[in-house]
Amino acid sequence: MRIVSLASGSSGNAILVDSGATKVLVDCGIGPRTLKQRLAFVGVTPEELSAVFVTHEHVDHSRGIAQVSAKWKWSVFGSAGTVRGLDAEVRHRAHVVPRDTRVGDLDIELIRVPHDANEPTALVFSDRGTGMRAGLAHDLGEPTDALVKAFCGVDLLCIEANHDATMLREGPYPSYLKHRVASATGHLSNEQATAFIDAVATSALRAVLLLHLSEVNNTPSVACAATKRGITRRARRASLAAAVRKAPSAPIGSCRATQMALAL
Numbered sequence: 023m024r025i026v027s028l029a030s031g032s033s034g035n036a037i038l039v040d041s042g043a044t045k046v047l048v049d050c051g052i053g054p055r056t057l058k059q060r061l062a063f064v065g066v067t068p069e070e071l072s073a074v075f076v077t078h079e080h081v082d083h084s085r086g087i088a089q090v091s092a093k094w095k096w097s098v099f100g101s102a103g104t105v106r107g108l109d110a111e112v113r114h115r116a117h118v119v120p121r122d123t124r125v126g127d128l129d130i131e132l133i134r135v136p137h138d139a140n141e142p143t144a145l146v147f148s149d150r151g152t153g154m155r156a157g158l159a160h161d162l163g164e165p166t167d168a169l170v171k172a173f174c175g176v177d178l179l180c181i182e183a184n185h186d187a188t189m190l191r192e193g194p195y196p197s198y199l200k201h202r203v204a205s206a207t208g209h210l211s212n213e214q215a216t217a218f219i220d221a222v223a224t225s226a227l228r229a230v231l232l233l234h235l236s237e238v239n240n241t242p243s244v245a246c247a248a249t250k251r252g253i254t255r256r257a258r259r260a261s262l263a264a265a266v267r268k269a270p271s272a273p274i275g276s277c278r279a280t281q282m283a284l285a286l
């Protein structure tokens with residue numbers, strides 16, 4: 023299984039989850055043309071995807087959902103609250119996932135997270151073929167015990183590292199927005215992300231991708247440095263990178279075709 027972030031942050035989010043045989047998208051806050059271009063960077067055509075999972079209804083995650091799912095006939099999945107918050111044109115054909123579901127050879131579990139949306143969720147993908155597990159969580163104010171439990175022992179971890187707490191506090195945001203971002207239903211700081219990585223890391227952890235970095239209150243180097251400084255031995259063996267805002271990030275993990283080629 024490989025994971026590729028195609029867009030990340032308040033300007034739009036989209037993440038490809040690719041087991042080789044099954045390809046799905048998580049969120050689509052970008053339009054079809056941009057999405058198609060970015061998928062092409064990693065050798066994938068939109069027609070190869072079968073579904074899109076929506077973590078929550080905020081526009082940076084859902085702006086493109088109606089268009090891309092209609093254009094390429096993808097199934098749309100989300101929690102009941104998230105589906106309720108989608109555009110009317112897509113709401114009636116979206117599938118509500120109470121807790122878990124399966125698409126092709128991927129098992130998908132939805133975990134409720136605290137964020138100021140209807141019913142936001144994080145996702146764990148398990149590849150039936152290889153046994154690999156990937157956890158994806160962005161837009162959450164704080165990790166919960168249930169999230170730590172669900173993500174414990176994942177091979178691939180994509181976690182929000184939205185802001186540096188000092189940059190947010192001393193930065194240009196108006197005070198109501200600073201409070202919203204830093205609140206328990208806002209966004210994770212670099213320090214919170216670091217503690218979460220440490221809490222779920224086992225010897226299985228191979229790669230960490232930091233998501234949804236603020237353009238104003240964080241930078242990739244600040245986020246990566248804070249994480250490297252904070253994590254302990256178990257997590258330190260994993261590769262670490264920050265997702266790019268408006269371009270595909272380097273894939274983490276590997277798809278089955280690559281795994282098979284390596285095995286020959």
Ligand SMILES: [Zn+2]
Nearest residue numbers: 032080082161
């Ligand atoms: Zn967001």
Ligand SMILES: [Zn+2]
Nearest residue numbers: 078080137161
């Ligand atoms: Zn959000």
